[in-house]
Amino acid sequence: MMNYDPSLLKKLYRNYLALREAEKLMVEIYYTGKVPGHIHSGEGEEATMAAVLELMREGDYFSGHHRVLASTYLTGVPFRQIFAEIMGKRTGTARGVSGCNHTCDLSKGGLGTSSSLGCDTGVAVGAAYTCKLRGDGSLAIKEYGDATSSRGPVHEGMVLAASWELPVLFVSTNNTFGISGDSRELLPTKHPTADRAQGYGMPSEVAQGNDILEIYEKAKKLMDYIRETGKPAVLETMNYRWRGHFEGDLCAYRDEKEAEAAMKSDGLAKFEKELLAKKIMTKKEVEAMKKEIAEELADAVKFGEESPAPTMDDVHTMMLAEEN
Amino acid sequence: MAVKTYAQAVNEAIREEMRRDKHVVLFGEDVAKHGGIFQATKGLLEEFGGARVKDTPIAEAAIVGTAIGAAATGLRPIAEIMYGDFLLVAYHEVFHMAAKWRFMHGDEFKIPMVIRSAQGSAFGAACEHSNCVEPLFIHSPGLTIISPTNAYDVKGLLKSAIRSNNPVLFLEHKQFYKTKMEVPDEEYLIPIGVAETKREGKDCTVVAVGLMVGRALEAADILSREGIEVEVIDPRTIAPMDYNAIYNSVAKTHRLVVAEESNLTGGLGAEISARVMENAFFELDAPVGRVAGLDVPIPYNVELEVQVVPSVEKIVAAVKTACNK
Numbered sequence: 001m002m003n004y005d006p007s008l009l010k011k012l013y014r015n016y017l018a019l020r021e022a023e024k025l026m027v028e029i030y031y032t033g034k035v036p037g038h039i040h041s042g043e044g045e046e047a048t049m050a051a052v053l054e055l056m057r058e059g060d061y062f063s064g065h066h067r068v069l070a071s072t073y074l075t076g077v078p079f080r081q082i083f084a085e086i087m088g089k090r091t092g093t094a095r096g097v098s099g100c101n102h103t104c105d106l107s108k109g110g111l112g113t114s115s116s117l118g119c120d121t122g123v124a125v126g127a128a129y130t131c132k133l134r135g136d137g138s139l140a141i142k143e144y145g146d147a148t149s150s151r152g153p154v155h156e157g158m159v160l161a162a163s164w165e166l167p168v169l170f171v172s173t174n175n176t177f178g179i180s181g182d183s184r185e186l187l188p189t190k191h192p193t194a195d196r197a198q199g200y201g202m203p204s205e206v207a208q209g210n211d212i213l214e215i216y217e218k219a220k221k222l223m224d225y226i227r228e229t230g231k232p233a234v235l236e237t238m239n240y241r242w243r244g245h246f247e248g249d250l251c252a253y254r255d256e257k258e259a260e261a262a263m264k265s266d267g268l269a270k271f272e273k274e275l276l277a278k279k280i281m282t283k284k285e286v287e288a289m290k291k292e293i294a295e296e297l298a299d300a301v302k303f304g305e306e307s308p309a310p311t312m313d314d315v316h317t318m319m320l321a322e323e324n
Numbered sequence: 325m326a327v328k329t330y331a332q333a334v335n336e337a338i339r340e341e342m343r344r345d346k347h348v349v350l351f352g353e354d355v356a357k358h359g360g361i362f363q364a365t366k367g368l369l370e371e372f373g374g375a376r377v378k379d380t381p382i383a384e385a386a387i388v389g390t391a392i393g394a395a396a397t398g399l400r401p402i403a404e405i406m407y408g409d410f411l412l413v414a415y416h417e418v419f420h421m422a423a424k425w426r427f428m429h430g431d432e433f434k435i436p437m438v439i440r441s442a443q444g445s446a447f448g449a450a451c452e453h454s455n456c457v458e459p460l461f462i463h464s465p466g467l468t469i470i471s472p473t474n475a476y477d478v479k480g481l482l483k484s485a486i487r488s489n490n491p492v493l494f495l496e497h498k499q500f501y502k503t504k505m506e507v508p509d510e511e512y513l514i515p516i517g518v519a520e521t522k523r524e525g526k527d528c529t530v531v532a533v534g535l536m537v538g539r540a541l542e543a544a545d546i547l548s549r550e551g552i553e554v555e556v557i558d559p560r561t562i563a564p565m566d567y568n569a570i571y572n573s574v575a576k577t578h579r580l581v582v583a584e585e586s587n588l589t590g591g592l593g594a595e596i597s598a599r600v601m602e603n604a605f606f607e608l609d610a611p612v613g614r615v616a617g618l619d620v621p622i623p624y625n626v627e628l629e630v631q632v633v634p635s636v637e638k639i640v641a642a643v644k645t646a647c648n649k
Contacts, residue, residue: 061397094430102428111396112429119416122389123425129390130397133349133375140393153417156386163381318427319466321434321489 147178209239408443
């Protein structure tokens with residue numbers, strides 16, 4: 001940790017904290033009836049995107065996953081727009097007509113997500129093709145999970161990216177479960193994404209999903225490789241899903257002791273403790289950061305509540321782009 | 325003006341648009357080195373190079389997905405899915421993603437992409453290489469579907485499709501690739517969403533799609549000799565369908581037959597006849613007739629295949645029924 005620029009460590013902490021607080025708040029507003037659809041909480045899984053997106057540059061693209069929805073905040077989308085979308089309001093990223101998996105902003109590199117998870121792999125591959133034609137060292141990041149890694153279009157996308165030698169970072173946030181299915185039982189290898197990378201001729205790294213610095217270092221190594229060679233690579237982060245697949249899921253299928261242990265080894269609390277111990281941040285700084293994020297989030301929910309609902313006009317105008 | 329094949333017209337449309345706009349790229353199975361399974365993309369690799377004209381692995385979902393991502397980020401991809409039947413391997417990517425990506429992610433998104441695919445019966449191509457897929461895709465709001473039926477139309481419509489800012493499913497019929505007609509050398513565009521009356525008549529309208537356009541025109545010749553004057557409308561664009569052209573024709577002839585190659589149930593005829601009933605019911609003097617593929621898988625044996633795909637005779641019979649003759 002001592003080799004890091006303190007400002008980067010603070011930034012990583014802020015990324016991690018902001019995503020954590022946003023995840024918690026999404027669950028909270030779900031239970032107070034402010035979310036018309038479903039929330040798939042990513043609490044406990046924030047470190048991966050908190051690290052990877054810190055390495056995203058202007059001109060890069062990002063297609064996210066259905067957990068840690070607020071990840072796009074780290075690409076520059078304000079919480080206001082993210083929460084308004086989740087709350088189904090017209091001021092959301094997609095005017096509130098699309099909901100929780102659609103909180104991106106294309107002008108900030110956001111490519112979007114298919115709620116048929118993994119089917120969007122090709123979208124990131126296509127963006128990487130644009131990057132390659134531009135020849136400016138930019139890349140595309142495609143995030144998905146261990147369970148999604150079995151879906152055909154994920155493999156097809158990986159094959160095409162490898163065949164065309166396109167700059168894509170495939171990131172699998174392995175949280176051990178696909179709804180109720182335990183990936184350790186259902187999938188053939190321990191690291192379902194990273195272990196398959198070799199078959200596509202891609203380098204891969206595996207990191208602990210609750211260790212933001214390990215993730216940052218491995219992501220940096222792979223992203224440097226991708227920018228330099230123009231070829232794809234795979235990062236898999238090993239973690240454990242804290243909450244149910246959706247809110248209301250009683251998780252009867254899992255071992256509660258194992259779940260408790262996972263929650264006890266919270267990477268954010270550990271990282272905070274280390275930053276304080278090594279005097280990279282003071283208690284006061286941490287508290288000020290927490291307050292600032294809490295205010296930003298509270299403002300976002302208020303903004304969502306006060307925002308108008310979309311209308312059928314929005315539905316119609318959003319279908320097709322204007323012709324020249 | 326020169327006589328050109330349908331495949332040459334496709335080739336010219338792509339070539340002209342790739343020369344005109346460097347953002348136009350082409351990829352799919354066997355499109356580059358081989359020039360396409362029907363030779364429609366021959367020579368494009370040589371002219372535009374391997375960065376813009378690319379072969380892909382057999383990975384249809386990724387081909388369509390890649391086109392969406394490329395389109396969203398500023399390119400104008402033309403993705404080829406070799407056979408219409410293979411579109412089903414990428415059904416989700418076409419039906420939900422290409423068609424709805426803008427809707428799902430905000431109106432800063434534009435998805436200017438064309439998916440070209442060869443479809444239809446082709447004498448022994450059998451069950452999984454012979455289907456016409458328009459009915460499977462008209463149910464996806466946001467998707468433009470074009471089915472051009474001759475060399476002149478295919479060139480003008482493909483150029484319009486490539487210039488469109490929205491996703492287009494462009495369905496070429498296998499039996500058309502070698503058909504020839506005069507195609508101008510100078511540039512022309514045919515607007516999307518505009519039907520063409522291929523033959524005028526006063527007694528009965530036949531809305532014919534794809535391969536059925538030629539058969540409807542043959543049927544019209546036969547019927548004319550028996551005193552029945554048929555008006556043949558080729559919608560050219562299947563979605564959005566030019567319903568006004570159909571209503572106007574029905575207002576003149578008061579009789580309608582829809583002829584399509586895809587099978588009857590849930591087909592284009594069902595949709596068109598329902599629309600006409602809703603919007604032009606009192607113009608009709610007879611029930612709308614439907615001529616369509618039989619509701620069976622397409623058999624390999626050619627003698628059976630030609631019984632499954634509608635014939636000129638079936639169109640003649642349907643028009644006579646509509647005309648009460």
